[in-house]
Amino acid sequence: MTDGTLFIGTRRYSSWSLRGWLAVRLAGLSVAEVLIPLAGGVTTAVKAASPSGYVPYLEHDGRKIWDSLAICEYCAEEKPALWPADRTARAHARSISAEMHSGFRDLRMAMPMSLFRAAEGAGQTPECRADIARIDAIWSETKARFGAEGPYLFGPELTIADAMYAPVVFRFMTYRPTLSPVAQAYVDAMLHHDLMREWHTAARDEPQDWHLAPMEAPAAP
DSSP states (O other), X not given: OOSEEEEEXXXXXXXXXXXXXXXXXXXXXXXXXXXXOOOSSOOHHHHHHOTTSSSOEEEETTEEEEXXXXXXXXXXXXXXXXXXXXXXXXXXXXXXXXXXXXXXXXXXXXXXXXXXXXXXXXXXXXXXXXXXXXXHHHHHHHHHHHOTTSSBTTBSSOOHHHHHHHHHHHHHHHHOOOOOHHXXXXXXXXXTSHHHHHHXXXXXXXXXXXXXXXXXXXXXX
């Protein structure tokens, strides 16, 4: 018996779905998952499922929550440890999560999430490199100030901040930009987390006819 439904898009490509899915799993919500194949842009199937016409979309205990950050905040109400307990660390976590939610457009455009694409070294425009440098600085500063006791941004357990940056981790896995040692260690730790491995495996096993040719074609350097 579940308490609701989480609607997500194709795991190979849907960075926003990954964020919502991680928050829901970390919070331990008992929900069914409905996977909707994406076709680029808003589709009829997604519009029929979600009030906003986008995924992820969560229905839980009669409540309707759309937008990945709203889902994350809802999950933190269910499990407060998804934000750091210390007020200063929590303010920092919220700030870097919001920056990820609203920013880094050049990275998103130059390095779209495509988990199995041959794309090492591709997409590194000057604007994208500036976004990468900013993310590297965020991770390095956060680890130094708040995350020394574990492999993740705020220590030994994943938080919403880690969920928000998880798609960037997969992008860096695919495009392999040069990172600082601290940032690369964080990428490696995230890729070995059980939930990230579960998502990656499920993405690999999705039907081939869900693949989008432009997202699977080798990317030019």
